[in-house]
Amino acid sequence: MQTYQTMYDFFVSCPKNVESLLAQELTALGAEDVRETVAGVSFRGPLETAYRICLWSRLGNRVLLRLARFEINDADHMYEQVKAIDWYDHLELDGRFCVDFIGTDKNIRHTGFGAQKIKDGVVDRMRDSEGARPTVSTDRPDIRIHAHLSKGKLSLSLDLSGGSLHERGYRQQVGKAALKENLAAAILVRSEWPRLAQEGAPLIDPLCGSGTLLTEAVMMAADIAPGLLRMRFGFERWPGHVPKIWRDLMEEARQRRQEGLEQFDNVVRGFDADRRVIQQAKANAERAGLKRFIQFENRDLQHFSLDGLKAEKGLVLTNPPYGERLGDQASVIYLYRNLGDVLRRDCPGWEAGIFTGSPELGRNMGIRAHNRYNLFNGTLACQLLRLKVEDPWLVKAKAEAGKESAEKANENRAPLSAGAEMFANRLRKNLRLLGKWARKEQISCYRIYDADMPEYAVAIDLYNDQVHVQEYRAPASIDERKATERLHEVISAIPVVLDIPQQNVVLKRRERQKGDSQYRRQSEQGQMLEVNEGGCRLLVNLTDYLDTGLFLDHRPVRLRIQQEAKGKRMLNLFCYTASTSVHAAHGGAVTTTSVDMSKTYLGWARKNFELNGMGPKHRLIEADCLRWLEEASGEKNPRSKAVETGRYDLIFMDPPTFSNSAKMRGVLDIQDDHIRLVRQAMKLLAPGGVLYFSNNYRKFKLDPAVAEEFEVEDISAATIDKDFQRRPGIHCCFRIHHKR
Helix, strand or coil: CCCCCCCEEEEEECCCCCHHHHHHHHHHCCCEEEEEECCEEEEEECHHHHHHHHHHCCCCCCEEEEEEEEECCCHHHHHHHHHCCCHHHCCCCCCEEEEEEECCCCCCCCHHHHHHHHHHHHHHHHHHHHCCCCEECCCCCCEEEEEEEECCEEEEEEECCCCCCCCCCCCCCCCCCCCCHHHHHHHHHHCCHHHHHHCCCCEEECCCCCCHHHHHHHHHHCCCCCCCCCCCCCCCCCCCCCHHHHHHHHHHHHHHHHHHHHHCCCCEEEEECCHHHHHHHHHHHHHCCCHHHCEEEECCHHHCCCCCCCCCCCEEEECCCCCCCCCCHHHHHHHHHHHHHHHHHHCCCCEEEEEECCHHHHHHHCECEEEEEEEEECCEEEEEEEEECCHHHECCCCHHHHHHHHHHHHCCCCCCCHHHHHHHHHHHHHHHHHHHHHHHHCCCEEEEEECCCCCCCEEEEEECCEEEEEEECCCCCCCHHHHHHHHHHHHHHHHHHHCCCHHHEEEEEECCCCCCHHHCECCCCCCCEEEEECCEEEEECCCCECCCCCCHHHHHHHHHHHHHCCCCEEEEECCCCCHHHHHHHHCCCCEEEEEECCHHHHHHHHHHHHHCCCCCCEEEEECCHHHHHHHHCCCCCCCCCCCCCCCEEEEEECCCCEECCCCCCCCEEHHHHHHHHHHHHHHCEEEEEEEEEEECCCCCCCCHHHHHHEEEEECCHHHCCHHHCCCHHHCEEEEEEECC
């Protein structure tokens, strides 16, 4: 006969690397014989202890009552073992149950199959004895049976929690990549919030999202049971449930909540730049009954302030966002740097905890971590960086970092590291040399750095006061962590050297492209920037695509065509955003025809023409250039009305190196296909006209047959401007005309 003091075996699951904290928590809640294992803790105790843990555990996921553990030979053997259990003690005949099955082996290769065999064993046992059977249902079952198979042994348990304990009941609205409540609690414990709260310290989250960290913090400091708001637990329809024990525990928890909130006087504040998630945070806190205990405000990190809060010590705890889209990475790097600046400026003497999936970003804060805790946000490996905003932990400017870095350190800004200062010096040197040339040539967008130092493998382009950074993918032989550290040094140095806001820097990774991937939209910001070149006004977009809409290395070719275009009919094949056509029109071309298969880029081209006040005589044709060339040259059908033989005096053709776009006919490989393309284009060229043929394949070799048929001049060296002379092979260019 079972009594209130009957001892049971239990297992409480938890997020990975939280086991030691959970073991301490369970011991404090009365658990005995506590033993840690991977992603959980086992213990012994009476039913009251299990109930108390269901109600009070801040760190656990599920509380499992162990029923049996046995070896299995195969699926049928497992079925017989399950059927032998007296399920009447755990399930009513008219009840509903489900089975959660975890694990596989050589005999049971699918969890669904394993769950079905256990369901069969339960149902058949009860039907054979009573002639009736319970219902299998995953929709709000009365009882959840948990099965875990490992190394030929099966553990069967009842899920007393009935669902993960992290679901407290207050959080219906969450921001992107929000923390689960029990992970937030683990972060708070690791950050020593319970100690700081008892000492009256304030807590601030400057990037609070939906407010989970702050809500959990108040519940922890005010002695509020995290399970008070849950609608139901798994044991409530279990035949072994003892309602009186549960009612007493709930009454105790309600009383403790009331007393805790009456005594709670800590300052708890949350800020976020996103107005929508602040509203979510407020709604979540209100459902938890804690709205008046947490101050939420729509404010970005740049305007962070303690607002007159005078406290010698406190805790700043936050989970910064991750950069997921192209162009976001630089802003995330700067976010960490700004976070470090905020801590140094406003929170001297405080403690801080930064929970991050990118621990290397912590280097940008200028504060060394005195502790690092490995945790998991779902399957993502993360770290909690514990910081003390005190002199011994602040990164000092090194003597060789120079006067400028020391001055910034005095302004409570994290100084540039020695590596970042070395890179900054190279950037300053380049700016002195190239800036003078660019001003003389009236060039507002140009390349200021291109992997000049191999260890800093980036290309940096200046567009007015905006900076476009492309990181070249490091070879496999380079340590990824070191490459990331150097990239952070680059991003740290750029605003200092160029004296521009950090938000004016966009970072992208340059990799080998496949098909039309370099032209695909990567972001949705849609911000266009106007630049000037050779008297033309052109639009660029630094964020939404891998390329910006203007190939800077082709500047000399565009200017050459502009100078030669007066009175001519110009054709631009693979035109992209038609910047070369705009140059030709500005130079006096009587007509221009621009062909590309991208509707998006032709729309961009139209804006370029409109920006320069150019009208309908400049045609934009949406077509696959390969097919259009076949038809226009008469190669496909000599009698077609589309034949345009000899119609153009000036042709510019800049095909991609390789493309297998679904919009194209076949595959384009510039080395294999350039003879055909040149021949077709030359059929469209009028006597005395010129074809400029260019591409960016670094190993390109012009087939001798082209030089036999036409007059060919390799003008590649003449089309490499001063800002690209560090990388002369970035493109090749040929001037081709008919033999006389």
